[in-house]
Amino acid sequence: MSAVKLYGRASSDFGAKLAETQALLQRVGSEFSPLALACSLGAEDMVLVHLLHRLATPASIFVLETGKLHTETLALIVQIESRYGFKLDLYRPQPGAGEAFEQAHGLDAMYKSQDLRKACCGVRKMEPLARALAGKKAWITGLRREQSQARAQVELIEADGRDRHKINPLARWTTGDVWHYIGQQAIPYNALHDQFFPSIGCAPCTRAVTLGEDFRSGRWWWESESAKECGLHVKDSASSIIPIKEVTA
Numbered sequence: 001m002s003a004v005k006l007y008g009r010a011s012s013d014f015g016a017k018l019a020e021t022q023a024l025l026q027r028v029g030s031e032f033s034p035l036a037l038a039c040s041l042g043a044e045d046m047v048l049v050h051l052l053h054r055l056a057t058p059a060s061i062f063v064l065e066t067g068k069l070h071t072e073t074l075a076l077i078v079q080i081e082s083r084y085g086f087k088l089d090l091y092r093p094q095p096g097a098g099e100a101f102e103q104a105h106g107l108d109a110m111y112k113s114q115d116l117r118k119a120c121c122g123v124r125k126m127e128p129l130a131r132a133l134a135g136k137k138a139w140i141t142g143l144r145r146e147q148s149q150a151r152a153q154v155e156l157i158e159a160d161g162r163d164r165h166k167i168n169p170l171a172r173w174t175t176g177d178v179w180h181y182i183g184q185q186a187i188p189y190n191a192l193h194d195q196f197f198p199s200i201g202c203a204p205c206t207r208a209v210t211l212g213e214d215f216r217s218g219r220w221w222w223e224s225e226s227a228k229e230c231g232l233h234v235k236d237s238a239s240s241i242i243p244i245k246e247v248t249a
């Protein structure tokens with residue numbers, strides 16, 4: 001069943017949320033340069049790609065191409081570039097780094113221990129992320145409060161602890177809002193969402209969910225709930241929430 005049909009239900013205040021999101025993107029587009037969207041190619045990021053294009057926000061869009069993405073996810077990259085007429089910036093692991101890790105620890109290293117799983121994420125995601133964010137004043141993410149307990153406190157603008165701002169324009173959106181907007185605007189999305197993959201990462205670490213399971217339960221399903229972040233959005237002690245008025249005119 002189509003994810004749009006299954007989940008697309010706008011909140012009663014969706015119009016206000018959309019207006020707030022558009023205003024925020026316009027404001028950060030004028031205040032932070034260089035600015036980038038960290039695009040996971042998930043449903044939320046497809047909404048953001050669409051809005052950035054529509055608002056002509058001066059932001060680059062990068063994807064962490066880990067070498068372990070699903071065929072459907074890679075196909076979406078081509079679809080985005082064709083629809084919007086721009087190239088995505090693809091950041092891959094250092095040449096040979098993924099292969100060296102697999103030779104040392106095996107193809108199934110991520111299932112053997114949490115340390116090895118995090119080490120794999122380090123090679124395939126964290127190091128490329130550091131390169132993608134180098135020199136950026138701020139980055140945009142598709143984080144939403146509803147996605148998990150770990151994300152329940154996400155604010156619209158935060159300090160990321162590394163002298164950058166992190167912008168979460170969809171923090172207040174519900175799953176229904178996201179899919180309502182995707183359907184309304186005919187935004188392209190990952191075909192796996194129609195096969196009960198609400199959250200999509202690397203192929204070895206993502207599975208479909210069943211009725212009643214929560215949004216992130218298909219990610220690193222063999223680990224405890226509290227461990228289910230790859231490091232991209234883990235807060236460190238220097239991170240803090242910044243009221244919008246302090247960073248905008």
Ligand code: SF4
Pocket residue numbers: 066068110117118120121122124125201202203204205230
């Ligand atoms: S999500 Fe899985 S395959 Fe992808 S980098 Fe992390 S451990 Fe490796």
